[in-house]
Amino acid sequence: MSFLQISLPKPPFFFKTKPPKQYTTTCCPKNPSIVPTPTGKFISWRRPHSRITLSAVAAENDDRSTDYVTKENSVSVIFLAGGMGKRMGVSMPKQYLPLLDQPIALYSFYTFSQLPQVKEIVVVCDPSYKDVFEDAREKIKTKLKYALPGKERQDSVYSGFQAVDVNSELICIHDSARPLVLAEDIEKVLKDGLLVGAAVLGVPAKATIKEANDESFVVRTLNRKTLWEMQTPQVIKPELLKKGFELINREGLEVTDDVSIVELLNHPVYITKGSYTNIKVTTPDDLLLAERILHTSNSQS
Structure with a gap:
């Protein structure tokens, strides 16, 4: 089965490839549920009282029924820990600075290591900091x-x-400088990535965003209701990531985040x-905020 168009609600809904009885099909002039396509049948159904609409192409005799649940040991994590952290104003890369009782990078490293879906963690780092992770092994x-x-983020990815x-079903890319990502948010984005092919954690923008010209004069005010702040992890099916890298390497393109590779396709x-607490620690103020979040979390647990 290959998916043509998917419109998911928030929070996402997960389904089986055969619609259960409580679903109603969308209206079609001749047949309310099936429209012929060159590769099979076009199926569309909607959950009552929901904004979800699923459309798919199914083979004539495809009786398979598959739950969209991330399997155990099916995810490879690319853990980016090679940045230099110049904005922090210290000689050591920011992800290795101490956050309370351990290096920043180890917080999310341990979070990923405890998820049953994760089969391996590929740490992208300078060899001189390999011992940080070896000590945690x-x-x-x-x-x-x-x-x-690599020289740029896309090169490191x-x-x-x-x-x-090569047998992994999903590639999950995470910045080691985001120590406070929640396990439940990771599991949500893994499920969405499995369903859609590419998914990214994000939060609705809180601040008013204005576009400016080169002279710092306002060009326009962007509609905040449509703006999201991107986070990590970003989850992509390996076949899509492979095609995306083939494209950007062939065309010499640059991207600023991982799912942009898929957008080009x-x-x-x-x-x-996701959660607003999933901050990226890039400045001394960020480090202080992360400490406060951890103190609050520890006092509530």
């Missing part, structure tokens, strides 16, 4: 690999991608609503 059961960072298990990318 005895505390985790997840397979650990390493890759060298590509380097990590070369090291992943005109493939849909779903935004999974």
Whole structure:
């Protein structure tokens, strides 16, 4: 079965490829549920009282019924830990600075290692910081690999991608400088990535965003209702990521985040609503905020 168009609600809804009885099909002049297509049948159905509409192409005799649930040991994590962190104003890369009792990078590293869906973590880092993760190896059961960072982010992701298990169903890319990502948010974006092919954690923009020209004069005010702040992890099916890298390498293109690679293929990318606490630590103020969030979390637990 191959998916043509998907419109998901928020929060996302997961389904089986055969619509259960409580679903109603969308209206069609001759047949309310099936429209012929060159490759099979076009199926469309809607959940009552929901904004979800699913459309798919199914083979004539395809009786398979598959739950869209991320399997155990099916995800490869590309853990980006090679940045220099110049805005932090210190000689050490920001992801290795101490946050309370351990390096920033190890917080989300341990979070991923505890998820049953994760089969391996490919740490993209300078070899001189490999010992940070080697010291943590005895505390985790997840397979650990390493890759060298590149000049740009996309080069580091590509380097990590070369090291992943070829049988992985999903590639999950995460910035090690985001220590406070929640396990439940990771699981949500993994499910959405499996369903759509590409998904990214994000939060609705709170601030008013204005577009400015080169002289710093306002050009226009953007509609905040349509704006989202992107986070990580960003989840992509490996076949899509492979095609995307082939395109950007062939055309010499540059991208600023991982799902942009998939956007260039005109493939849909779903935004999974995450948490505002999933901050990226890039400045001293961010580090103080992360400490406050951790203190608050510890006091409530």
